[in-house]
Structure formats: structure tokens, C-alpha cells
């Protein structure tokens with residue numbers, strides 16, 4: 187993190203705002219297998235970070251820690267300066283103000299598209315006209331406003347993933363988490379949806395972590411790429427090499 191060396195005049199010194207995500211010395215084990223090894227990572231607000239690395243290097247495990255689905259064996263995770271995981275403290279997923287989309291879509295089959303997308307709003311107590319407006323706005327963003335009454339089984343894979351995306355963004359969460367959301371789709375669809383997602387994520391200005399093992403996807407979507415290897419962050423690079431990375435890793 188860069189702290190200004192000089193503050194002009196008598197203006198009070200302003201503390202830099204904390205990063206949207208700060209991961210400090212996070213380690214994790216499955217049995218005797220150490221899958222995360224003292225991971226440090228700081229993601230500034232509004233940054234889309236791709237977590238890239240070979241199968242088994244610990245990407246999904248780290249994402250699950252951010253989501254609150256797994257608790258680190260040691261280390262600390264903060265969002266906007268608020269500790270969400272440390273020692274025995276673990277804020278449950280629903281209290282972390284997150285949106286998530288995974289490769290298997292995880293849509294509820296018995297619910298319509300509208301009900302699926304409305305779910306995060308329902309959980310936050312947002313109902314009635316405001317809920318309807320937000321659901322329609324999210325579905326319009328992903329091009330599915332005409333599909334509100336369908337059930338997931340009546341949609342293509344790409345359409346189901348768009349519904350999952352609408353559900354992730356509908357409540358305007360502070361952080362979006364993606365775990366290989368496009369990997370179940372065929373190549374052409376994956377490429378076009380990847381570009382649509384890149385446009386959408388840039389419009390939203392939401393901090394996002396996007397797990398993938400596809401270099402092209404990472405470069406298309408992300409501002410920065412964190413390369414993981416054997417449970418640690420090996421490097422962090424901007425996708426545009428002219429940008430100087432402000433990351434602490």
C-alpha cells in the first residue's frame with residue numbers, strides 16, 4: 187500500500203482507506219495436506235482480480251475462505267477493514283454481503299428465474315415493488331428480462347449461467363466471487379459470455395475475485411492476475427502491463 191510521504195499545508199493527514207479484501211498470512215490444511223501456505227493478498231476496491239493457477243493449487247479453497255464456506259486454520263481475512271475471519275471469529279456467508287456464481291450454476295430447480303434472482307433480496311428483507319424493480323434491472327443487464335417465468339430446466343447452459351450472474355449482482359453486494367463460472371459451457375459460448383461479463387463487471391465497479399485456470403479468460407476479465415502455485419501467491423501482474431500494480435502480496 188502506498189502512503190503519501192508529504193501532506194501539504196495544515197490539511198489533516200488522511201488515512202488511506204483499507205483495501206476491499208485483505209488476506210493476511212492465511213494457511214489451511216486438509217488432514218496433513220497443507221493447501222494454503224501463508225497467503226497474503228490485498229485487493230483494492232473496484233478491482234477485478236483473477237486467481238489463476240494449475241489444478242489443485244488452492245484457488246477454490248481460498249475463494250471458499252472469502253465466501254465464509256471454509257475457515258482458515260490460521261491467518262486473518264478483512265473486508266473494507268472489517269475482520270470477517272480470524273481465530274475463532276467467522277462471519278457467516280450471509281453476513282458478508284457477497285454475490286457468488288460457481289460453475290454448476292446452483293440454481294434452485296423448483297423456482298422460476300424471477301424467484302431465483304429475487305432470493306438474495308428476499309434474504310435481505312427487500313420485497314414488493316423495490317424487489318421487482320431490482321430483479322428486472324438485473325435480468326435486463328444479462329439479457330433475460332423475457333425469461334422471468336421459466337424454470338432452470340427450460341433454459342440453456344448459457345442462459346442458466348446468466349441467471350446465476352443476475353442473482354449474484356442483484357443485491358449490489360460489496361464483493362463478487364466467481365469460481366470457474368464459464369467452465370461448463372462450450373468454447374464459443376464461453377468466449378462471448380466472458381466478454382459480456384467483462385463489460386458488466388466494469389460497469390458495476392464492484393470488487394471481484396474470479397477463479398479460473400484459463401489465461402485468456404483471466405486476461406479478458408480482470409484488472410490484475412494473481413498466479414497461485416502450491417498454495418501460495420507466486421506473482422501478481424496487471425493485465426495491462428502499463429499499469430503499475432498497487433498490490434501487496
Ligand SMILES: Nc1ncnc2c1ncn2[C@@H]1O[C@H](COP(=O)(O)OP(=O)(O)OP(=O)(O)O)[C@@H](O)[C@H]1O
Nearest residue numbers: 216217221239240241242243244245246247248399
Ligand atoms: N474437502 C476436501 N478434503 C480434502 N482435500 C481437499 C478438499 N477440497 C480440496 N482438497 C484438496 O486441496 C487441494 C486444493 O484444492 P482446490 O480445490 O482449492 O484447488 P484448485 O486450485 O481450485 O483446483 P481446480 O482448478 O482443479 O478446481 C487439492 O489437493 C485438493 O485435492
